[in-house]
Every structure is written in C-alpha cells, then in structure tokens.
Amino acid sequence: MRRADRLFQILQFLRGGRLVTAAQLAERLEVTPRTIYRDIAHLIGSGVPLDGEAGVGYLMRDGYDLPPLMFSHDEIVALVSAARLMQAWGGSKMAAAAEEALVKIDAVLPEDARVRSGQVHVHAFEVRYGRQNWRDHLDLIEDAAERGIRLDMSYADAEGRSTRRIIRPLGVWFWGKVWTAIAWCELREAFRMFRLDRITDLQDAGRFKPEKGKTLKDFYEAEAYRDFHQ
Numbered sequence: 001m002r003r004a005d006r007l008f009q010i011l012q013f014l015r016g017g018r019l020v021t022a023a024q025l026a027e028r029l030e031v032t033p034r035t036i037y038r039d040i041a042h043l044i045g046s047g048v049p050l051d052g053e054a055g056v057g058y059l060m061r062d063g064y065d066l067p068p069l070m071f072s073h074d075e076i077v078a079l080v081s082a083a084r085l086m087q088a089w090g091g092s093k094m095a096a097a098a099e100e101a102l103v104k105i106d107a108v109l110p111e112d113a114r115v116r117s118g119q120v121h122v123h124a125f126e127v128r129y130g131r132q133n134w135r136d137h138l139d140l141i142e143d144a145a146e147r148g149i150r151l152d153m154s155y156a157d158a159e160g161r162s163t164r165r166i167i168r169p170l171g172v173w174f175w176g177k178v179w180t181a182i183a184w185c186e187l188r189e190a191f192r193m194f195r196l197d198r199i200t201d202l203q204d205a206g207r208f209k210p211e212k213g214k215t216l217k218d219f220y221e222a223e224a225y226r227d228f229h230q
Helices: 003-014 022-029 033-045 073-089 092-108 111-117 134-147 216-228
Strands: 050-053 057-060 149-156 162-174 179-185 190-195 199-207
Touching (some): 022 033, 092 134, 134 149, 134 179, 190 216
Antiparallel strands (some): 162 179
16 A cells, blocks of 8 residues: 555544544554554644554544545546446446445535535446356456466357466456456467456466566557558
C-alpha cells in the first residue's frame, strides 16, 4: 500500500472521534506500529488536529474532516455507472471493491452531489454465461498479469475440445458480453486470446520475466501490423 493511501485510511479510521491505538491501526493496515507512529507524526505536522500519544491511542478533534470531493454532474454519472458495471460484470474482488468505492464516494460527497449520485439511472445486471467461476478466474488473471505469474490452464475451444497449456497473462479485455485474457501461450509459442467462460481450471505456475517479443506492447504492435496489411 502506498503511503498516501495509508494516510487516507488512517484518517478514515479516526473519523467520528474514535480513540484508536497504533497497534490497532498497524494490524488493520498490515504495517508495524513504528510505521504508524511516523504516519501520525506526518499528519500532525501537516495540520491534522490529532490528540493522543503512543501507548494510549489517537483521536481526531471535532470540527475536522476530509475535504469533500468535488465532482461535476457528468463525473458523478460516470463514476456511479462504472462502479455498477463492475459490480455486475467484474471479478468477485472487483465487484466487492466497486461496492466499497461507492460507499466511500458517497461518504465524502457534499449533500447536493450525494443526492445526484443516488439519482443516476444507469444500471447493469449480470447475465449468466458459461461456467460460473469466470469471476474468480478474472480476478486471478488480472492479478497474475500485474505480478508476472504464469498460469497452468485447462481450456476448451468452441467445439468443446480441451487442452492443457501454460500461459503468461498480459491483460484482460471486455467485449460487452464476454471477457478474454490476452496472453503469451507457451504451448503455441504465440499470442492468444482466451475466453474466460471456457477456462475449466487455473493454477499458479510460477513467475515469469518479461521477454522481448512476448510483452503486451509486442502484442499491440503485432495487431497493428496485421491490421495494416489486411
């Protein structure tokens, strides 16, 4: 977690005049108490009115709150709509994060903007398709692409024929109805796109390092070359 994100979370925990100890903050944020002491000192130095001391706890004096987020009318519609789309069509973790984001945004919006966010008439509903573990697979592939993790995958083609292969996930694309994984396939030694609803099994197969000719940038360049020469 970035320090800026951690400082924001500390302020969230201290809102409402709650007395919170450094140990409690450290446990929730998965850092050491010493890190919390440094963060508290930084917040106090930045002008945040915190009272307390190490070993006792900290609280925020009344009258201080985070400044309200200022979003335009169109930005509120876009944020709420995007969060609802993720709730309906994102991975399991993405959907939970989208719901939490809506709660946090609503908590810090000015009253008129909060009313507007509740009046956004854009909704999304999950359409069930294929295997129902696609949500978990989406989370796994997105995380693997970020961390550089190879995946051992069982995949069924359009005719139902199944193959076992190792892939290097590079990203995920949403096509309005289905998600696909963009990956370097070690079985075919080429870039491939895999529909998530056709994946029957997915296992961690160890880390990989980016190699020339096998990165997402290389994939985009290959697609651009193919489109140009068609």
